[in-house]
Amino acid sequence: MFSKSDIQRNRLKYLLKKSERFFIIGHTKPDGDSVGSTLALTLALTRLGKKVTPACIDELPARFNFLPQAEKVKKLSSAVSELQNADAIIVVDCGSFHLAGLESYRSNKPLPLIINIDHHHDNPRYGTINLVEDKSSSTAEIVYNVIKSLGMRVDEQIATCILNGIFVDTDSFKNPNTSIETLRITSDLLSRGANLAQITSSNLKDKSLSTLKLWGITLARIKKNKRLGIISTAVTNEDLKRCNATPDDLEGIANFLNSVPDAKTSLVLSERGGNEIKGSLRTLHDNIDVSKLAATLGGGGHKKAAGFSIPGRIVNRGGRWRIV
Ligand SMILES: [Mn+2]
Known part of the structure; x- marks a missing residue:
């Protein structure tokens, strides 16, 4: 038998392969998981030859500048045409839809279909496809499995983005959400060249x-x-x-x-x-x-x-x- 999650994962795989233009967005006041998940998916889908626009309603904090492709993340207000012309919008790490800041863009023209990838237990499943796994330490951990399911190689750059998400959401592996699976994935990411030293030093610099x-x-x-x-x-x-x-x-x-x-x-x-x-x-x-x-x-x-x-x-x- 297939679980609900298996079915969502298969629908997602199909859509990711079939669609051409993606708009990827995380939440307001972006944290390491939101940014890491956005960039890992951006890198992976770009390598599949897709047109991808990563965006955020807020400016990214400077401590994330070291992440590969961080400079490609657009401010939502200046990416409206990419949003409306996308085949699919991927919303990552948003426990509720309004956190992405897309609501005001809904009124003029209906939004393209929404793929909701998240790990918050109270996520109301606002997407057309909902990959919500509340046992995962982070959205980045779910994104790791999505990228693997596409048969893609997790390279050094993707590995760094995913590990940044895991590192921040587990509060550097201190929170009880750090599971055996989290550490297994972390070990795989390190073997693929994820830059833990840079992740550690950049994320410590988060106080003005x-x-x-x-x-x-x-x-x-x-x-x-x-x-x-x-x-x-x-x-x-x-x-x-x-x-x-x-x-x-x-x-x-x-x-x-x-x-x-x-x-x-x-x-x-x-x-x-x-x-x-x-x-x-x-x-x-x-x-x-x-x-x-x-x-x-x-x-x-x-x-x-x-x-x-x-x-x-x-x-x-x-x-x-x-x-x-
Ligand atoms: Mn998160």
Whole structure:
């Protein structure tokens, strides 16, 4: 018997062989998996003689410039005719369709058929073909199997792009999504010449001066609730202004707070605009579900990563941080 996934894979193989023009796009605020998957597929399909346009709604961060063909990735807004003339659009690493930023281009003219390749468990299968495998460490791992299924050789360049995706999404092989299969593929990629040293050094350079200044302020302020094992900190609008930073620069702090050995959960509270406070909760414990805690405050999310938003401001009164 064929599994659903086998059928999707066979339909995909057929379409990849039959179509001539592809438009490949990852998600907004592109990460290493999104970019690595986009470029690996671009390289593979180009080698099959296809016309391929890789694109992204946002500019690629400079740390990905070392990836082969990174300079070919177009800004979505300047690739509209390629989008509309494609035989198929391949959307990679987008847990929901809107993350690709294609929605506003849907209104004028119907979009070509959509191939959805992703590993997020809550992906609603928005494509004509959906290759969604939530056991995969990364979309890049799925892309590796797709390229192999086409009978193609994974060369040094493709191997580097795929390994970049795996490296970033497993948080350099630290996350529990790092499976035996992930390491088997990684070993194959290395034997094909994937440049792990370059991947490691480039991906470490992902913090700007503003980000580090803001982290400094935020980390100096951490508190530990001994009874609950919650490590928390707070960030004000004033902090952002002082560091010339944006809320994006806070990304990663909540995870970092869980480096404290007996931390059960981390909480980062940050002011947004005039009268809103956003809370980010993270845990590394399997028996803690932070989405439940977030839900009691009107938020939601995943078991290990959740958030909420409450009205208020964060103020310092006599050396203590309070929500008012
Ligand atoms: Mn991913």
